[in-house]
Amino acid sequence: xxxxxxxxxxxxxxxxxxxxxxxxxxxxxxxxxxxxxxxxxxxxxxxxxxxxxxxxxxxxxxxxxxxxxxxxxxxxxxxxxxxxxxxxxxxxxxxxxxxxxxxxxxxxxxxxxxxxxxxxxxxxxxxxxxxxxxxxxxxxxxxxxxxxxxxxxxxxxxxxxxxxxxxxxxxxxxxxxxxxxxxxxxxxxxxxxxxxxxxxx
DNA sequence: AACGAAGTCAACCGCTAATTT
DNA sequence: GAAATTAGCGGTTGACTTCGT
Numbered sequence: 228x229x230x231x232x233x234x235x236x237x238x239x240x241x242x243x244x245x246x247x248x249x250x251x252x253x254x255x256x257x258x259x260x261x262x263x264x265x266x267x268x269x270x271x272x273x274x275x276x277x278x279x280x281x282x283x284x285x286x287x288x289x290x291x292x293x294x295x296x297x298x299x300x301x302x303x304x305x306x307x308x309x310x311x312x313x314x315x316x317x318x319x320x321x322x323x324x325x326x327x328x329x330x331x332x333x334x335x336x337x338x339x340x341x342x343x344x345x346x347x348x349x350x351x352x353x354x355x356x357x358x359x360x361x362x363x364x365x366x367x368x369x370x371x372x373x374x375x376x377x378x379x380x381x382x383x384x385x386x387x388x389x390x391x392x393x394x395x396x397x398x399x400x401x402x403x404x405x406x407x408x409x410x411x412x413x414x415x416x417x418x419x420x421x422x423x424x425x426x427x428x
Numbered sequence: 429a430a431c432g433a434a435g436t437c438a439a440c441c442g443c444t445a446a447t448t449t
Numbered sequence: 450g451a452a453a454t455t456a457g458c459g460g461t462t463g464a465c466t467t468c469g470t
Contacts, residue, residue, distance in 0.1 A: 243464085244438070266455075282456075283439065318458060333459075334437050 241275045245284050249274055253281055254289050262290075287328045294326035298335055306332060307340060 241249070256272035262285055265278030274281060287293070298306075302324055309320045317329035317336075324332065 242440080264455080277440095278455080279441090279457095280439075286457095287438080315459065329458075330438075338436055 239275075240277050240280070242280075245288075249276070250284070250289055253284060257285060257289070283330075287330050292326050293328065295331070298327075302327070303335075303340065306336065307344065310336065310340070 252272050252274055253268075256268060256274075260268065260271075262268075262282075265282045267278075269276050269278040269281045272281070276284075288295075305324065306320060309323060313319050315333075317333040321327050321329040321332045
């Protein structure tokens, strides 16, 4: 199917950490042309990077309204709950956390939360009570994509027979974190009775 | 102070789905 | 309808930092 490493097969691409100059180039190009056609973008912007790399850099770091670090307790709790519900569907989980990226959620999970949940159930699990006001709804919050509702392919038939956006509506304000239904839903002892978790992994 | 182990996280890889030609 | 291209995802890697001895 798609050629592999199509860009890198011709010439040697930059790899590794991005420099401030590269960031600037990328940001400026996207400002003018928009974040699409990554392969073309990578060539025309003068960045000696593959399109994939440019896309990742933009989505994870340069995109406006990105929040970095300092994941709040409320966010952490939401991640835990969503992970319980969705499994390693990082993009879906990140989609419910404005300003957070799938990569960041995934890293945070692997380095912090996966250990936490492996610890014996102690004081960690608390009722979902807001310590701080929810982050403002983001205008840039991506609309749900059909693909997200259907789940990723990879040969499985993962299906979410509900609209995540309706269930967790960030634009509604107010009851943002009052996911009582989810408390009930997730606090059931059997983690995977719904057939949703780890459908992919 | 020096060194190795463990932890963190940015970036890459391989893959599939969606879209375009 | 088929092939090619593009977009996006989750898993993994490796460089760097922090911690413990």
